[in-house]
Amino acid sequence: MSNSKLLRLTSFERFATLIVGLSCLALQAPMACSEEPPAAKRHELCQGVTVALQQEPQPSFVITGLDLEQATSAIKITVVPDDQQRREVPPMLGRFVERDQSVVFEPRFPLSPALEYRVELIGELANQSQSRISPVFQLPKPAPQPQVYVTEVFPSSDTLPENLLKFYIHFSGPMSRGEAYQHVRLLHGADVVDRPFLELGEELWDAGQTRFTLFIHPGRIKRGLKPREEDGPAMVAGEEYSLEIDKRWVSADGQPLKDSYRKRFTVVEPDHQQLNPESWKIETPTRDSRLAVLLKFDEPLDHAMLMRVLSVQRRDGSSIHGKIQVSEHETQWSFTPDQDWEEGIYEIRIATNLEDRSGNSVARPFETKMQERAASQPSTHIAVEFIVN
Amino acid sequence: MSRSLYHSLFAVFGLFCAVTLSANAADYGLTKGTPTLKQAGPLAFGPDGILFVGDTLSAAVYAIDTGDHAGAAGQAEVNIAGVNAKIADMIGSTVDNTVINDMVVNPASGNIYLSVSRGRGPDAQPVLFRANQKGDIDEVSLKDVGFAVAKFDNAPKFDEGARRNPRLSAITDLQFNSGKLIVAGLSNEEFASKLRVLNFPFDGKEADTSIEVYHGAHGRLETQSPVRTFITYENQVLAAYTCTPLVTIPVDDLKGEKIMGKTIAELGNRNNPLDMIVYRKGQQDYLLMSNDSRGVMKMKLSKPDIDTADAISSRINGTAGLTYETMEQFQNVVQLDKLDSDHAIMLVANSDNSLDLKTVALP
Numbered sequence: 001m002s003n004s005k006l007l008r009l010t011s012f013e014r015f016a017t018l019i020v021g022l023s024c025l026a027l028q029a030p031m032a033c034s035e036e037p038p039a040a041k042r043h044e045l046c047q048g049v050t051v052a053l054q055q056e057p058q059p060s061f062v063i064t065g066l067d068l069e070q071a072t073s074a075i076k077i078t079v080v081p082d083d084q085q086r087r088e089v090p091p092m093l094g095r096f097v098e099r100d101q102s103v104v105f106e107p108r109f110p111l112s113p114a115l116e117y118r119v120e121l122i123g124e125l126a127n128q129s130q131s132r133i134s135p136v137f138q139l140p141k142p143a144p145q146p147q148v149y150v151t152e153v154f155p156s157s158d159t160l161p162e163n164l165l166k167f168y169i170h171f172s173g174p175m176s177r178g179e180a181y182q183h184v185r186l187l188h189g190a191d192v193v194d195r196p197f198l199e200l201g202e203e204l205w206d207a208g209q210t211r212f213t214l215f216i217h218p219g220r221i222k223r224g225l226k227p228r229e230e231d232g233p234a235m236v237a238g239e240e241y242s243l244e245i246d247k248r249w250v251s252a253d254g255q256p257l258k259d260s261y262r263k264r265f266t267v268v269e270p271d272h273q274q275l276n277p278e279s280w281k282i283e284t285p286t287r288d289s290r291l292a293v294l295l296k297f298d299e300p301l302d303h304a305m306l307m308r309v310l311s312v313q314r315r316d317g318s319s320i321h322g323k324i325q326v327s328e329h330e331t332q333w334s335f336t337p338d339q340d341w342e343e344g345i346y347e348i349r350i351a352t353n354l355e356d357r358s359g360n361s362v363a364r365p366f367e368t369k370m371q372e373r374a375a376s377q378p379s380t381h382i383a384v385e386f387i388v389n
Numbered sequence: 390m391s392r393s394l395y396h397s398l399f400a401v402f403g404l405f406c407a408v409t410l411s412a413n414a415a416d417y418g419l420t421k422g423t424p425t426l427k428q429a430g431p432l433a434f435g436p437d438g439i440l441f442v443g444d445t446l447s448a449a450v451y452a453i454d455t456g457d458h459a460g461a462a463g464q465a466e467v468n469i470a471g472v473n474a475k476i477a478d479m480i481g482s483t484v485d486n487t488v489i490n491d492m493v494v495n496p497a498s499g500n501i502y503l504s505v506s507r508g509r510g511p512d513a514q515p516v517l518f519r520a521n522q523k524g525d526i527d528e529v530s531l532k533d534v535g536f537a538v539a540k541f542d543n544a545p546k547f548d549e550g551a552r553r554n555p556r557l558s559a560i561t562d563l564q565f566n567s568g569k570l571i572v573a574g575l576s577n578e579e580f581a582s583k584l585r586v587l588n589f590p591f592d593g594k595e596a597d598t599s600i601e602v603y604h605g606a607h608g609r610l611e612t613q614s615p616v617r618t619f620i621t622y623e624n625q626v627l628a629a630y631t632c633t634p635l636v637t638i639p640v641d642d643l644k645g646e647k648i649m650g651k652t653i654a655e656l657g658n659r660n661n662p663l664d665m666i667v668y669r670k671g672q673q674d675y676l677l678m679s680n681d682s683r684g685v686m687k688m689k690l691s692k693p694d695i696d697t698a699d700a701i702s703s704r705i706n707g708t709a710g711l712t713y714e715t716m717e718q719f720q721n722v723v724q725l726d727k728l729d730s731d732h733a734i735m736l737v738a739n740s741d742n743s744l745d746l747k748t749v750a751l752p
Binding site: 078079081090091092112114115117165176177178198205211215218219227230305308366 | 430445446474475480481482483484485488506509511512513528555556557559561575576577578579580581614615631658659661663681
C-alpha cells in the first residue's frame with residue numbers, strides 16, 4: 001500500500017469519525033466518539049457504533065458509540081454454535097462495564113481460540129439501522145502443543161492374574177475427560193472382550209488428568225455374582241490378551257494421541273491371597289551414606305499405592321525425607337533419603353490398605369469368607385523396622 | 390469505579406437470592422463469601438434451599454445458601470429441549486465441552502439445579518445453573534452467598550516430599566437425611582467403598598462406614614464395591630451397587646464402624662444404575678431407578694417389606710429379591726429427580742448428544 005493511499009484512507013476515516021459523531025449525537029451518547037480507538041481491529045455494527053475484540057489483559061469486546069445502558073440493551077454477543085442449524089442462540093453470560101470512556105463486555109468465562117463469537121445489534125437500535133453487520137471474532141490460535149502419548153501402563157508385567165482389578169494408564173500430558181471407555185478395549189486374540197471394564201461416568205483421573213484408573217468390572221471378578229456367572233470372567237488363565245488404547249482419545253487441548261498403545265500379556269491363575277509382609281525381604285543401607293533402603297516383595301503390588309502409602313520414619317515418629325522408586329515390575333520398593341543416614345533404628349510404615357494387583361490387601365483378601373471374617377478391625381498400619389549402623 | 394449491568398435478564402433473581410441469605414446463614418452456621426469450587430459434581434438439597442455440592446477435586450462438600458425457598462413448588466411442567474446446548478451457548482462453549490454432572494430439584498421452590506463442567510480438561514470450570522418453572526435458565530451466582538465447606542480427611546498422611554498426591558476420591562452421590570449428609574465415594578486407587586456421614590450444620594465430625602455386602606453364593610462377603618447411587622427411605626439407605634444388587638443399610642448404623650448391608654434385590658447383569666427417586670402414589674411407595682442399559686425400573690417399596698425381606702443368600706437365577714417392572718416409556722434417562730408429588734423431572738439423552746429436560750407424570 002502506498003503512502004498516498006494510506007493518507008487517503010486516513011482522510012476517509014476522519015470523515016467517518018465525523019459521521020459517527022453525528023450519529024452518536026442522534027443516539028444521545030456523546031462518549032467515545034472522539035476517542036482514539038484501541039489497537040484491536042474495529043468493526044462497525046451500524047453507523048456510529050463499533051466493536052473490537054481486545055485481547056489484553058483479558059479478551060473482551062470494546063464497544064464505542066453507545067453508552068452503558070444502550071449497549072446493555074442493544075448488543076448481543078453469542079458464541080457461533082458448532083451446529084449451524086440450531087435455533088436462536090442465547091447471549092453469552094458476561095457483563096457490560098464502562099472503562100476508559102468505552103463500554104466493555106467482559107465475558108463471564110474466558111473466550112476460547114477454538115470458537116467464533118458474533119456481535120450483533122438487537123432491539124430498537126437494530127430496527128432503526130438501515131444497514132448493519134454482525135461481525136464474527138476469533139482469538140488467534142495458539143501454536144499447537146506436542147501430541148500427548150501413553151507413557152506407561154501399570155501393572156507393568158506381561159503376566160497378569162485372572163482376577164486383575166485395575167490398570168493405571170499414564171499419559172505425557174493432560175487428557176480430556178468423558179470419552180475414556182470409548183477408547184480402551186480388552187482384546188482376546190482378535191476378539192474384543194464384551195464389557196470388561198467398570199464404566200463410571202465420573203472417570204477416575206488424578207487431578208492433572210495425566211493418569212487414568214481403569215477398573216476391571218468387579219462383577220466379572222467376584223465369585224458368586226451375576227455378571228461373572230452369566231458372562232464368565234473378563235480374562236481366563238492361560239490365554240493371551242491385550243489392552244488397546246486408541247489414538248483417537250483426545251488430550252485436554254483437543255488433539256488425538258500421538259500413537260495408539262497396546263499392552264500384550266498372558267493371564268495366569270487368580271490371586272486370592274492376602275498380602276504376607278513376613279515374606280518380604282529388606283536390604284538396609286549403611287550410615288553416612290545415601291544408599292536406598294529396599295523392600296522386596298514376593299509378588300507385584302499396586303504401583304500407585306506403593307508410591308503413596310509407604311513412608312520412612314525414625315523410631316520417634318519423625319519423618320525422613322527422600323525419594324521413592326518402584327521397580328522390577330512392582331516387586332521392589334526403594335527409598336533414597338535426601339540426607340545421609342544416621343546410625344539408628346528406623347521403620348518403614350505401611351498402610352494396611354496396600355493392595356496387590358487383585359485388590360488383596362495387607363488387611364484382608366479381596367473376597368473374604370464369612371466364617372473367616374476378622375472379629376476386630378485390623379490396624380491401619382504395620383511397621384517394618386530396620387537398623388542403620 | 391465502573392458501573393455494571395448484567396447481560397442476563399435473570400440476574401435479578403440472583404440479587405434477590407443474595408438479599409435473603411442471612412436467616413439461613415445464622416441457622417446453619419454459614420458464612421458470607423464466595424466459595425471457590427474446583428468442581429461442581431453431585432448435588433443434593435438440604436433444608437431451606439441449602440444446596441450441597443460435591444467437589445471431588447477439593448475433597449469437599451460445599452453447603453450453599455441459594456436463597457431459593459420462596460417459590461411455589463410443583464405448579465408447572467418444565468420442558469427444555471437441548472438444555473446442554475443452551476448452557477453451552479451461555480458459557481461460550483460447545484456442546485461437546487459442556488458436561489452436565491448432576492441435576493436436582495429444590496423441593497422448597499420447584500426450581501431445577503444443574504451442576505456443569507465447562508471443559509473436559511483438568512482446568513474445566515465449575516458452574517451451577519438453575520432452570521425455573523417457566524423454563525428460563527440462568528447461572529447460580531456464588532458471589533457473596535452464605536456457605537460452609539466440609540473438607541474430607543483424605544489428605545496424604547505420609548511425607549511425600551514435593552511429589553503431588555494423585556489419589557482422589559470421586560464423590561459419586563450425596564443425600565441429605567434428618568440433619569445428616571451422606572456421601573458416597575470411590576477412590577482412584579484402592580477399591581474400598583465408604584459411606585461418609587457428616588452432620589449438618591457441619592461440625593468437623595465425619596463418620597466413615599465401610600459397608601460389607603453379602604453376595605449370596607459360596608458364603609462370601611465382599612466389601613470393596615462402590616455405591617453407584619443411593620437414596621434414603623424410612624431411615625434406610627437404599628444403595629445400588631455397580632454390580633447391580635440393591636442393598637439396604639439403616640442410616641442409624643452409619644457410625645464409623647464396618648456394618649453389613651442387606652441385599653434385597655439383584656437387578657440384572659450388564660447394567661449400571663444411574664439415579665433413583667422414591668415417591669408415593671395413592672397409598673403405595675415406589676422406587677424409580679434409571680439405568681444405563683436396563684431402562685427405568687419401578688419397584689414397590691414398603692417399610693415392612695424391607696424390614697422383613699430376606700437377605701439374598703443363595704444362588705440366584707435371573708433377577709431376584711424384590712421385583713421390579715421396566716418402564717418402557719422412559720428411555721435414555723441419565724438424571725432423575727422428583728419435581729412434585731405427581732411429577733418427575735428427567736434429563737434424557739438423545740442420539741445427537743443433546744440433552745432434554747422433561748417433566749413426566751410419576752408412573
